[in-house]
Amino acid sequence: MKTTLFALLFLMCTVSFAQKTDSLKLDFQGELRARYEHSNGQFRAGKSGSDQLLLFRTLLHFRYGSKKVKVGLELQDSRTYLGDGNSPVSSSFTNVADILQGYVEVKTKPLLRKEGEATLKLGRQTVSVGSKRQIERVSYANVIKAYTGGHYLEQNHKKDELHVFYVVPIDRLPKEKSQVLGNEFMWDREMWNQHIWAVHYRNHRPFTDRGPKWAEAFVYGFDEQDTFRKSSSNRFYVTTGLRLQEPIKENRFNYDVEFAYRCGSRQAENDFIDGAPLAVSAHMLLFRAGYTFSLPLKVNVAFQHYVASGDKDPSGDEFQQFERLFGGRRTDLNNTSIHGPLTPSNLSATGLRVELLPEARWDARVHYSYANLASATDAFIIGKYQDTSGASGRFLGHTLDSRVRFWNQKKTWTLDFGASLFILGSYTRAVRVNENETRNIAHGYLQVIKKI
Template identity: 25%
Template structure:
């Protein structure tokens, strides 16, 4: 193991200029929302400075991770007597250990022996606020390790002694009106946006997606509207050295939220640009994603819904035109009055694949830095070249016990494009398009405060496409993990 580098690389120069002309449609839509009359809100809701407009989505695993991290606590609320008046410091210390058993993993060579890795992750957080306002800062460290694996360690599993967040910010609580803050943040940051399908820090994975750059936030999620503006360089994870920003890449964009109608719908129009400049030009990309996400409750019927539609255009793979789209729709029903609080949901997700490998147009959707776990417990799928219906049941049979289980089926959106996560492709399209189906179940249990256990099993049964390409055996994935939180 080598020693980590001593200094944090600065990624705040040569910002790629955003072509705001491409955002005119999104801007017009947002202006239209802001001009809409507040007729759907009652009289007390018209005071947007005090009313809480936030409604959490009920859709499965779409709520962004907390900021500050959910494992952190304000020191004054930790129960430590000498710290009861220290309300300007947030602290967190979290440890997770997971044992996995993977048999016939489709991402491994055929007939490979079962793998039984043990993954360890330790995180620590420190955030200073209030006492130096408007100046604030935060640090978050992570140590991610892997033992007992049969395969080469990947940067999704190992990232030793790493700074995953280190930023300073200016926070003005009432800059845009009463309780409507302005936040300007710079440095290394981990974040999740919208429904995590394009920007996520991947909490299930052993290592974390993060970025270096700037973020400006107008308002907050309790307000009737808010707006995030961001410009980042993705950070390259180096397993044993200090992580570095990828100088040839930029991720930038805007995410808006409109909640004035949140009893019925929360709307999130957003735009993300992704630019890659490589010296050889073969993998250059300049992709623009314009999207609208909406979710809400259907009155008091018990039904809820969530949708996200994204259209991508630009250039990819050097000289190819990029023309792709993706969508996901989820409809759920929660049984009122039942002590088990069951929710049943149906989801359909679709991401385009490349229709013709021989033309100069790339139709494969780019899922950027999204979260793959909701697509597949095995982590076999992402939001590209896929057509996937899903049925899921969630319930709480006892206090502290949460169970969810699902059935999933998968097809290729284009039978001539690849199953990217597994690296299988038939350019002729003659191997079919049915990938297979998966059953999964997960049980989470909190035996005592500060401790959570999680047990899960998933079985994937291959369809005609993988069978025709030599992947005929079903795969089994089991894991058991324990998480410890020092300050809950």
């Protein structure tokens, strides 16, 4: 916390030295959000019975400075109510009155093209790039992830983007379940033993107007080490990937294809006594292709296949699970929070999605997935089950997720509600044979957002 406060003082002093020819301006944005969720059962290990949660999140974002130098401060207050011992709450649900962002943003000279413009952002900040599958400022989760470090962004007249950043993640506190349920206050802090770096280039319309809108190439690095007080898996990952995307447009085909391969090393256990490291070899693939029909509701129908590798031999000398580190999952897979059985790790999910995008103040989405484990011997990540023998098979089940949103003309109010159904498959029923709950899981939520 001291680091953040000193950084904020430095940032404020920096703005005071902004060029006198630039007028100083204060900008403010904020958001109030309330959401109620209910599930009729549980699919996680050791959980039973129905569950409910009432969540509140407040964001206040101040930006002060000139055209060349700005200081930003964003406050986050996230609280939950109605939860109990069976609620799968964690530090991603509660974060009382903390600093989400505290940064200085400086206009600087571009590295690639003279006609472009570039900014360097230093301090505590949120990061979202491209599809947000590799790193994201989460929107649906009640607590947003933040990082401390530097983020360089360059853009040119063609809308190409170059992102280069080096950051450490923020450890969201508190972590104890009783403290989370009690909405206890505790300052977040930097995780100095973890380092994230990336180079991500986004090329806008690289070929012709009929080609993809975006072609992207990226390299992400992640390095983690033990500290004096805390052990770790000593993960060292390098993830490289490509993406091609053509967004939804009436009477046109749309697609989104992203592939990433990860290599590196890690320890098998989170322990101070390190053994021989495991070689890492993992991958993910998202393939989505659809067509938008010229109908009053502007209907888009798309096929989707999502694969994130799993560990084929948990006792072997290679780690093959594609861990979800800092990217999102709700947009591609399912409604999350106390639900969300699918995550892009040890997953093979094939399905269909239908989106309604009328020229009006509402939209809707329905998504079906036939979900399997990528490896029968690796873990069902969200459910926290694992059958290392593989005898339970791979079929997780059928998932059906929906969302409908309404907003006013100025988009200052948004009403968002949705429902999900998880029909348990042969694997999920087999590993839950001794559990009280083996029925299918229905989930629903209602959310109201007010921009201020």
